[in-house]
Amino acid sequence: MLLILDILTTAGILFVVSIGLLAVFGVLKIINFAHGAWLTIGAYCAVVAAKLGLNPWAALPLAFVIGGALGGLAEHFIIRPLYRRPLDAILATWGLGIVIGQLITLGFGRDVQMTPNLFSGTVEVFGADYSAYRLVALGAAVVIGVAFALTIEGTRLGLSARAVIMNETLARGLGIDTARVRLFTFMIGAGLAALAGVLLTPLTSVDPNMGVSWLIGAFMLVMVADASFLALGVACLVFGAAQVLISTFVSPILGSIAIAVLAALVLRISPKGFSRA
Amino acid sequence: MLKRHFAGVAAALALAASPAFAADKPIVIGVPVGLSGANSVVAPSVVQSAELAVEEINAAGGVLGRQLKLEVADDASGAAGAQKAFDSLIYQKKVDVLISMETSAARNAGLPAVTKGKVPYIYTSFYEGRSCNKNMFVNAWVPEQQVPPVVDAFAKDKGAKTYFLIGSDYAFGRGMLAFTKSYIEKIGGKVVGEEYLPMDGSDWTAIISKLKDAKPDALITSTAGGAPNVTLTKQLRGAGVALPYANLAVDEGTAKSMGADAEGVYLSASYVTGIESPENKTFLAAMSKKFGAGLKTPNDLSVPQYEAIYLYKAAVEKAGGTETAKVLEALPTVSFTGPRGAISMSKQHHAPLTMYLGQVQGDGSVKVVGSFKDVDPGEQCPKLN
Numbered sequence: 001m002l003l004i005l006d007i008l009t010t011a012g013i014l015f016v017v018s019i020g021l022l023a024v025f026g027v028l029k030i031i032n033f034a035h036g037a038w039l040t041i042g043a044y045c046a047v048v049a050a051k052l053g054l055n056p057w058a059a060l061p062l063a064f065v066i067g068g069a070l071g072g073l074a075e076h077f078i079i080r081p082l083y084r085r086p087l088d089a090i091l092a093t094w095g096l097g098i099v100i101g102q103l104i105t106l107g108f109g110r111d112v113q114m115t116p117n118l119f120s121g122t123v124e125v126f127g128a129d130y131s132a133y134r135l136v137a138l139g140a141a142v143v144i145g146v147a148f149a150l151t152i153e154g155t156r157l158g159l160s161a162r163a164v165i166m167n168e169t170l171a172r173g174l175g176i177d178t179a180r181v182r183l184f185t186f187m188i189g190a191g192l193a194a195l196a197g198v199l200l201t202p203l204t205s206v207d208p209n210m211g212v213s214w215l216i217g218a219f220m221l222v223m224v225a226d227a228s229f230l231a232l233g234v235a236c237l238v239f240g241a242a243q244v245l246i247s248t249f250v251s252p253i254l255g256s257i258a259i260a261v262l263a264a265l266v267l268r269i270s271p272k273g274f275s276r277a
Numbered sequence: 278m279l280k281r282h283f284a285g286v287a288a289a290l291a292l293a294a295s296p297a298f299a300a301d302k303p304i305v306i307g308v309p310v311g312l313s314g315a316n317s318v319v320a321p322s323v324v325q326s327a328e329l330a331v332e333e334i335n336a337a338g339g340v341l342g343r344q345l346k347l348e349v350a351d352d353a354s355g356a357a358g359a360q361k362a363f364d365s366l367i368y369q370k371k372v373d374v375l376i377s378m379e380t381s382a383a384r385n386a387g388l389p390a391v392t393k394g395k396v397p398y399i400y401t402s403f404y405e406g407r408s409c410n411k412n413m414f415v416n417a418w419v420p421e422q423q424v425p426p427v428v429d430a431f432a433k434d435k436g437a438k439t440y441f442l443i444g445s446d447y448a449f450g451r452g453m454l455a456f457t458k459s460y461i462e463k464i465g466g467k468v469v470g471e472e473y474l475p476m477d478g479s480d481w482t483a484i485i486s487k488l489k490d491a492k493p494d495a496l497i498t499s500t501a502g503g504a505p506n507v508t509l510t511k512q513l514r515g516a517g518v519a520l521p522y523a524n525l526a527v528d529e530g531t532a533k534s535m536g537a538d539a540e541g542v543y544l545s546a547s548y549v550t551g552i553e554s555p556e557n558k559t560f561l562a563a564m565s566k567k568f569g570a571g572l573k574t575p576n577d578l579s580v581p582q583y584e585a586i587y588l589y590k591a592a593v594e595k596a597g598g599t600e601t602a603k604v605l606e607a608l609p610t611v612s613f614t615g616p617r618g619a620i621s622m623s624k625q626h627h628a629p630l631t632m633y634l635g636q637v638q639g640d641g642s643v644k645v646v647g648s649f650k651d652v653d654p655g656e657q658c659p660k661l662n
Contacts, residue, residue: 002486010482111318112507114534122517128489131515134482202515204479205507213479247483253446256478 011240012141018218020192026227036211037100042197071190220263307372314354322573359383367394409658437494
C-alpha cells in the first residue's frame with residue numbers, strides 16, 4: 001500500500017517538475033536546458049517570500065509571476081534569435097542556466113537556504129502514516145495538469161499553440177501571431193517551472209544547484225512524451241513506478257538512474273516514445 | 278642614491294629598535310584550504326581561527342623570538358587544486374610548515390609534495406581515518422572517536438538494539454557507516470538495513486519506506502554535507518519518522534539553519550560552541566572581538582586549526598628551531614590546552630579527543646547532553662609511532 005502511494009506521489013512530483021519543460025518543447029521545439037535554473041528561481045522566490053514574512057503559500061503565485069516575467073525577458077533577448085538554430089539554443093539555454101546559478105550564488109550565497117514548510121505532518125492512510133505533503137504535491141500535480149489541459153483545449157492561446165505545434169508555417173499564413181504564441185508559451189513554461197521549484201522546497205534543500213538534479217529526469221520524461229501532455233502523465237507514472245520499484249527491491253543507486261536508462265530504451269524501440277499511447 | 282641609502286639605514290634602525298623581530302625572518306605557515314568548491318562554506322572560518330592564533334602568538338612575542346606569518350592558498354577543495362597549492366606553498370613561498378583543514382581528496386593529492394619537500398604537515402579536518410605519512414600529524418577526529426559515543430548513548434539510554442543506516446554513496450559516507458556497522462555488531466546490536474543514494478540524488482522516498490518497513494529502534498545517517506543532508510532530514514520529517522536519530526554529518530551551523538526540521542537530532546563532535554571551559558570562553562570572546570559582525574561561527578573544523586598552530590609553536594620551541602626532522606620528533610610529545618581541552622597528537626600521529634554528544638533544540642541550537650573524555654583514535658598508523 002505504501003508502495004502504491006510512493007509510486008503515485010513520485011509520479012506527481014515528476015509531472016510537476018517536467019510540465020514546464022514540456023510546454024516549451026512542444027511549441028518552441030527548443031529544449032530549455034535553463035529549466036533547472038527556473039526551478040531554482042522558484043525555490044528562491046519561496047526564500048524571499050519567507051524573508052518578507054508572507055504566508056508560505058503566497059510564494060506559489062509569486063514564483064509563477066516572477067518566473068514567467070524572467071522567462072519573457074529570456075525569450076525576448078536570448079531564445080528568440082535562436083529558433084532556427086536549435087543546437088545553438090541548447091548551448092545558449094545551458095549557459096543561461098549556469099549564469100542564473102552564479103547570479104543566485106552572488107545574491108544569496110552558496111549555502112543551503114531554509115524555507116518554511118508549506119504543509120507538515122503525516123496523515124493516516126490505510127493504517128500507515130504517510131507524509132501529508134507528498135499527498136498535497138500529488139494534488140497539486142493533478143490541479144496543474146487539469147489547468148494545463150483546460151488552457152490547451154479551451155482557450156484562444158491553447159488553440160493557437162496547437163496550431164503552431166501542428167504546422168507553424170500554415171498557422172502564420174492564417175494570421176496567427178506565432179511570435180506572440182512563442183513568447184507566451186515560454187513565459188508559461190518558465191512560470192510553471194518556478195511554481196514547481198516552490199513545490200519542491202519541502203522535499204529538497206534550496207541551494208544554487210538544486211535544479212540540476214531534477215533537470216535530467218525532466219528532460220528524459222519530455223523526450224519520451226514528445227510534446228503530448230497526456231503522454232507525459234503516462235511516462236511519469238511508468239517511470240516513477242520503475243524508479244520506486246527498483247529502489248525498493250534492488251538498489252536505490254540503480255533506482256536513481258532508472259528514468260534515464262528506461263527513457264533511452266523506450267526511445268530506441270519507439271522513437272515517438274509514449275505519444276502514440 | 279644618497280636618499281635610498283638613508284632609507285635603508287632608517288629601516289635597519291627601525292628593525293633593530295623592535296626586539297621581537299631580532300634579526301630573524303618570520304616563520305611561514307602555509308594554509309592550503311578550499312576557498313572555492315565544496316569546502317568554501319567552511320573555509321573562511323578556518324582562515325579566521327588561523328589568523329587569531331597567529332595574532333595572539335605574535336602579540337606575545339612570537340616563537341623563539343620570530344614572528345609567525347600565514348600564507349593562505351586555495352586548493353579548490355579537490356585533488357588538482359591541491360597539487361598546485363601545495364607546490365606553490367612549498368617550493369615558491371618556502372613555507373616552514375603546512376597546517377590546514379582540507380577534503381580527503383586534496384590531502385591525498387598534496388601528500389607527495391609534503392614528503393618530497395620535507396615539511397611538517399598538520400591536518401586539522403576530521404576524516405575517514407588511516408591516512409599515514411611520517412610528515413603528517415592529525416589533531417581532529419576519526420570514525421573510531423566519533424561513532425562510539427552515539428551508538429553507546431542509543432544502546433544504553435534508549436535501549437536500542439536494531440539500527441538502520443542511511444548514507445551518501447561516496448568514500449566518507451560508506452567508510453563512516455562501515456565502521457558504525459562493525460561497532461554496532463561488536464556491542465551486540467543488529468543492523469537491519471543499510472541504504473545509499475548517489476551524492477546528487479534528491480529522492481529518498483524508497484529508502485524512507487524501507488526504513489519504516491524495517492521498524493528499527495534507531496537511525497544513523499552519514500550523508501555528504503549540505504544539500505543531501507538537508508534533503509534527507511526534510512523528507513524524514515515529512516514522513517513522520519520520529520526514531521532516535523543521529524546524524525554523523527551534521528554540524529552546528531547546518532543544524533542552526535535547519536531549525537525545527539532538525540529538532541531532536543543527535544550529533545557527535547569534538548567541538549561545540551557550548552563547551553563550558555575558560556579556554557573556550559576566552560577563545561570565543563577573542564574571536565568575536567577580532568572579527569565582530571564578520572565572524573564565521575567557530576566549529577569542529579576551524580577550532581582544530583587554531584589549536585594546531587599552538588601545537589606547532591610548542592613543537593618548534595621544544596625542538597629549538599624549525600628544522601623538519603626535529604619538529605617532527607617534538608610534535609607527538611607536546612600538548613596544548615585549547616577550546617577543546619588538552620590536545621596531544623601522541624597516538625600514532627593522531628590525537629585522543631574528548632567527544633561531545635549534542636542534541637539539536639527547537640531553535641536550532643545544540644545542547645551538550647554528554648561528553649566522553651579522551652576517546653582513543655585506535656590503531657590508525659601502527660607503522661608510525
